[in-house]
Structure formats: C-alpha cells, structure tokens
Amino acid sequence: MNELAAVAKAFDIPGEFVAATPTGSGHINDSYRVAFTTECKPVNYILQRINHKIFADPAALMDNIQRVTQHLATKLAGQPDANRRSLTVIPTRDGRAFHVDPLGNNWRAYHFIENTRTFDIVESPAQAYEAAKAFGHFQCLLADLPAPRLHDTIPDFHHTPKRFAHLQQAIAADVANRAHLARPEIEFALSRDAFTSVLLDAQLPERVTHNDTKFNNVLLDDRTGEALCVIDLDTVMPGFAPYDVGDMIRTTTSPAAEDEQDLSKVTMQFPMFEALARGYLASAGDFLTAAERSHLVAAGKLITFEQGLRFLSDYLAGDPYYKTHRQHQNLDRCRTQFRLLASIEEQEDAMQRLVDSL
Ligand code: ADP
Numbered sequence: 001m002n003e004l005a006a007v008a009k010a011f012d013i014p015g016e017f018v019a020a021t022p023t024g025s026g027h028i029n030d031s032y033r034v035a036f037t038t039e040c041k042p043v044n045y046i047l048q049r050i051n052h053k054i055f056a057d058p059a060a061l062m063d064n065i066q067r068v069t070q071h072l073a074t075k076l077a078g079q080p081d082a083n084r085r086s087l088t089v090i091p092t093r094d095g096r097a098f099h100v101d102p103l104g105n106n107w108r109a110y111h112f113i114e115n116t117r118t119f120d121i122v123e124s125p126a127q128a129y130e131a132a133k134a135f136g137h138f139q140c141l142l143a144d145l146p147a148p149r150l151h152d153t154i155p156d157f158h159h160t161p162k163r164f165a166h167l168q169q170a171i172a173a174d175v176a177n178r179a180h181l182a183r184p185e186i187e188f189a190l191s192r193d194a195f196t197s198v199l200l201d202a203q204l205p206e207r208v209t210h211n212d213t214k215f216n217n218v219l220l221d222d223r224t225g226e227a228l229c230v231i232d233l234d235t236v237m238p239g240f241a242p243y244d245v246g247d248m249i250r251t252t253t254s255p256a257a258e259d260e261q262d263l264s265k266v267t268m269q270f271p272m273f274e275a276l277a278r279g280y281l282a283s284a285g286d287f288l289t290a291a292e293r294s295h296l297v298a299a300g301k302l303i304t305f306e307q308g309l310r311f312l313s314d315y316l317a318g319d320p321y322y323k324t325h326r327q328h329q330n331l332d333r334c335r336t337q338f339r340l341l342a343s344i345e346e347q348e349d350a351m352q353r354l355v356d357s358l
C-alpha cells in the first residue's frame with residue numbers, strides 16, 4: 001500500500017491519498033482504483049503498472065496514447081458528457097506521461113470514469129450492439145489522426161502466420177514438457193496452417209485500430225447501458241479494421257468465460273453476432289471498403305484461432321506471457337478458443353449472409 005501511495009503521489013493529483021484497490025481482469029498490466037480526498041470530497045483515479053516485459057518502449061506506448069486520447073477529446077468536445085467518453089491521461093508532477101518507480105516499473109494514471117461497469121461476459125444483444133458501435137465509432141474518430149504513423153507498440157501483433165510459426169517453435173522446444181498434455185489442441189492448430197494469411201492477402205487498407213476489442217475493454221454506463229468509453233489503449237496502432245471485429249466476435253458472442261473448463265458452454269450465439277454486426281456497421285459502415293466489409297466474419301475466425309495459438313504457445317512455454325491463477329489455465333483458454341472457432345465455422349455461412357444483407 002505504501003508503495004502504491006508513493007506511486008500515486010508522483011502524479012499531478014490534488015489532495016490526500018486514501019486507498020488503492022485492485023481492479024479489472026486483464027492478463028498483462030496491473031490496474032488499481034485509487035481514491036484521493038480533495039477538499040473533503042473523495043475522487044477516484046486509475047493507476048496502472050505497465051508490464052515492461054511486454055511493452056519494452058513505454059515512451060512510445062504513452063506517446064501513442066496521449067496522441068490518441070487528445071485527438072478523441074478534441075473530436076468529442078461539446079458532446080454531452082464529453083469527459084466520460086474518452087480516457088484522460090494524468091501527467092506526473094514533473095510533466096511526464098508515465099512514472100518510473102525505484103524498482104524500474106512504469107506507471108500511468110487516468111481520470112476515473114464514474115458510474116460505469118465492464119463485463120467479462122456479454123449479457124444481452126443490446127450490450128453487444130452498444131460495445132460494437134463504440135469500437136466502430138472509435139475507429140471512425142481516429143480515421144483522421146494526423147501523421148506521423150503511430151508506433152507499433154508490439155510489432156506483428158496480429159500477424160497470424162508469425163504467431164503460427166511461434167507455436168511451431170514452442171512445440172519443438174517443449175521447454176515446460178507439456179506438449180504431451182496438449183496433443184489434440186496441437187493437431188487442431190497445425191491442421192489450419194493455410195488459413196493464417198487470410199487477412200494479410202486481402203488487400204486491406206491500414207487504419208488506426210484498437211487491436212484488443214475485448215468486451216471488457218469498453219465502459220458501459222450504469223444508468224443507461226450505453227457503451228460510453230473505449231479503454232485499454234496499449235495496442236492502439238496501425239492495423240486492419242476487421243481485426244477489431246474479429247476480437248469482438250471472439251469475446252462478445254459466447255456465454256462462457258475465456259477459461260471455461262466445461263466446453264459444452266462455449267458457443268457462438270447468433271443473436272449476439274447479429275447485434276454486434278449491426279452495432280459495428282452503424283458507426284463504421286460508412287468508411288469501410290468492400291474488402292473490409294466482406295472479411296469481417298473471416299476475421300472472427302482468424303482472431304479466435306490466433307488467440308488459441310497464442311494461449312497454446314504460452315502454455316507450452318511455461319506461461320511466460322499471460323497471467324495465470326492456476327496450472328493449465330492457458331490450455332483451458334486455448335480449448336475455449338478452438339471450440340469457439342469450431343462453432344463459428346458451423347455458422348459462418350449464415351454469418352456471412354447476414355453481413356452481406358446489412
Ligand atoms: P487491463 O490491461 O488490465 O485489462 P484496463 O485498462 O482494461 O486494464 O482496465 C482494467 C479495469 O479497470 C477495466 O476493466 C475497468 O473496469 C477499469 N477501468 C480502467 N480505466 C478506467 C477508467 N478510466 N475509469 C473507470 N474504470 C476504469
């Protein structure tokens with residue numbers, strides 16, 4: 001707690017530190033809701049330790065985030081509740097975008113957006129519609145972000161053929177001696193080699209994309225249910241628009257947790273997909289090219305597959321990347337991805353027909 005108090009005090013936050021509470025269920029960074037009192041009133045902030053093993057260049061990362069949040073704020077100015085619709089970075093007392101603590105950890109702070117919630121699992125088509133509309137709007141607002149090109153915070157992040165090659169290396173190395181525990185998943189993955197370049201081959205335009213459009217990365221208003229604010233901006237960088245839809249399909253259509261062990265619960269629920277497609281096209285439909293639009297369903301398959309590859313590679317390597325809370329959790333996560341991919345494959349013709357009709 002003392003450590004967090006010291007970190008919080010490095011930021012340009014008025015008043016007295018009261019408490020810090022862990023929040024969120026992300027796999028990479030550590031997030032805390034931090035309370036201060038100013039003139040006897042409590043005010044909350046978000047404090048995040050940025051995983052420096054994964055984000056090796058925090059200055060470039062925060063440069064992206066500052067440019068993106070300032071652009072969003074400019075474009076949203078004048079709208080009702082404008083300051084709840086985009087993240088606001090709080091600088092350190094010496095005017096920097098992040099703080100380095102004595103142990104070498106990198107920290108950032110945001111204004112806390114009150115009376116909102118995130119959900120790990122979607123509860124209704126209305127929520128799916130809202131979230132997808134918000135991510136589409138996010139892409140739309142950033143379409144005219146002035147040059148220069150954003151930094152690639154993680155190079156080749158959605159380069160699925162490289163993710164596939166990485167899995168092949170992890171299988172060959174088998175450093176954690178786990179390959180024998182994951183034979184069916186390895187077979188499943190290796191049989192789908194041909195499909196990994198489907199988006200790279202599609203002549204899609206490069207845009208500013210979010211690249212981590214998990215359903216729990218959008219704040220929903222407690223009172224109205226509106227998707228108010230897109231969060232978790234570490235991977236906002238150049239990408240293909242369908243990537244974001246793919247990750248929405250992956251995280252916003254199944255009623256099961258990402259690490260669910262009962263695979264019978266994992267399924268692509270068509271009404272959620274329909275709401276998601278309608279929500280996304282309501283905000284992004286006007287700028288998408290025909291090639292982007294026609295690859296939205298393929299992206300759902302691809303990103304779900306890629307995520308399965310990533311979890312499986314991490315499992316085989318002994319869990320160096322994703323936080324785990326129990327043994328074999330990354331294998332369970334991989335299994336839900338592959339089950340979900342199978343469910344998407346069963347329904348992909350109907351999904352494609354729907355998109356073509358919108
Ligand atoms: P992670 O990388 O750990 O997923 P996020 O940036 O998604 O980190 O934040 C984790 C959680 O903290 C979110 O799910 C949300 O509940 C909460 N959160 C993040 N930023 C804010 C904010 N500005 N206002 C209110 N809550 C926030």
Ligand code: GN1
Nearest residue numbers: 025026027028029212214232235307
């Ligand atoms: C990680 O931080 P979080 O949990 O939102 C990962 C995403 C994965 C996701 C899987 C930087 O996101 O790419 O899709 O886990 N983020 C990074 O749940 O690798």
Ligand code: MG
Nearest residue numbers: 026216217232
């Ligand atoms: Mg998150």
